[in-house]
Amino acid sequence: MLLGAAFYAVLARDAMPDFEVYHTAASRLLAGEPLYQPADAAPFTFMPIVALALAPLGIVDHDVAKFFWFTISAGLLTAFVRWAVRSLPERRRPESTLQWLTVAVLLPFYLRELTMGQTDVLLGVLLMGTLLAVQIELPRVAGVMLGIAIFIKPYALLLLPWLAFAHGARAAIAAGMVLGVGLVLPAAVFGWTGNVETLVAWFRLVIESESPVTAAAFAGNVSMGSLWIGLLGLNRAAVFLTVLSTTIVLGLVATVWVHRRTVLEPDYLECALVMLLVPLLSARAGDYTLLLATPAVVCLVDRWREISPRWRAVAGAGFVTMPVAVVLTAAGLAALSPVATLAALLLAGSTANLRWQGLA
Numbered sequence: 003m004l005l006g007a008a009f010y011a012v013l014a015r016d017a018m019p020d021f022e023v024y025h026t027a028a029s030r031l032l033a034g035e036p037l038y039q040p041a042d043a044a045p046f047t048f049m050p051i052v053a054l055a056l057a058p059l060g061i062v063d064h065d066v067a068k069f070f071w072f073t074i075s076a077g078l079l080t081a082f083v084r085w086a087v088r089s090l091p092e093r094r095r096p097e098s099t100l101q102w103l104t105v106a107v108l109l110p111f112y113l114r115e116l117t118m119g120q121t122d123v124l125l126g127v128l129l130m131g132t133l134l135a136v137q138i139e140l141p142r143v144a145g146v147m148l149g150i151a152i153f154i155k156p157y158a159l160l161l162l163p164w165l166a167f168a169h170g171a172r173a174a175i176a177a178g179m180v181l182g183v184g185l186v187l188p189a190a191v192f193g194w195t196g197n198v199e200t201l202v203a204w205f206r207l208v209i210e211s212e213s214p215v216t217a218a219a220f221a222g223n224v225s226m227g228s229l230w231i232g233l234l235g236l237n238r239a240a241v242f243l244t245v246l247s248t249t250i251v252l253g254l255v256a257t258v259w260v261h262r263r264t265v266l267e268p269d270y271l272e273c274a275l276v277m278l279l280v281p282l283l284s285a286r287a288g289d290y291t292l293l294l295a296t297p298a299v300v301c302l303v304d305r306w307r308e309i310s311p312r313w314r315a316v317a318g319a320g321f322v323t324m325p326v327a328v329v330l331t332a333a334g335l336a337a338l339s340p341v342a343t344l345a346a347l348l349l350a351g352s353t354a355n356l357r358w359q360g361l362a
Contacts, residue, residue, distance in 0.1 A: 018119030028060030038203040050188040085130040086297040091267040114290035141173035149180025222289040271362040274298040289328040320348035
């Protein structure tokens, strides 16, 4: 707690730009103002239900709300790492060793998340909650957790086919029910007509903010679309390579799912692989979003001694290159964002290889 307070005072008090977006949305909700205003330099791109959940931020003093947001994020980060380690089946290394080695690899992403004031750590906790629920055979609870996660970042939808494929329709239906409730609930504040208008305004804003041109211009974007557009410009070749690489990655995920019967407990690796790929498959994902690689890193570190030398070299290159790239990007070298994307792809391949070797 003392370390967290010191870190906030030194580095985060005058930072956390994304918190300002959430605080503005909460204040607008309480004041009855439109949530989505095109003139905003940093627009609020979450669904209306998220603004409703953030309403308490607009009630308390700005600085107090900011400190609470940082404190909650730091606590969630601790839970995220601990859950990623504890939910790993058939661990080879002690929990404390895995925790510290994972933090050593991903520390730049954790620090970026806290200083940006983002919500990716909340997303990570919800997705780990989804995994923990299926591990104890509570598919409906897993569906509820995933449904909430989709409101935080819609790209969590990538886990919905896995949930339905691996754990049946009950889990997917539960997620769908949560989504339905979340879309309707803001009508209590905006009214039925106002809620529809707000949802339409949100959809238009998201379409505009996540266009290929806007995404490519976003500093630190680690998506595959931004990778190819940044290298080749917005042309047919970049679009083709984006579609091709996305198809290959999704094919890799599907192949891992199909071979789930080759191991005793397949859920962890499958969830970890999708979480790692969420930032790459989205249109607009900051480098800090790669903290979602936490369970994949935990699994690779734990099985390190059993990985073949060739894939150990591939994973090691990803471990070293990805955090270095994000540190240099944060220092102003935005041109290195593609390096982080490529490093994440190396880790994705290494994670999938664990299934081929029968290790996870």
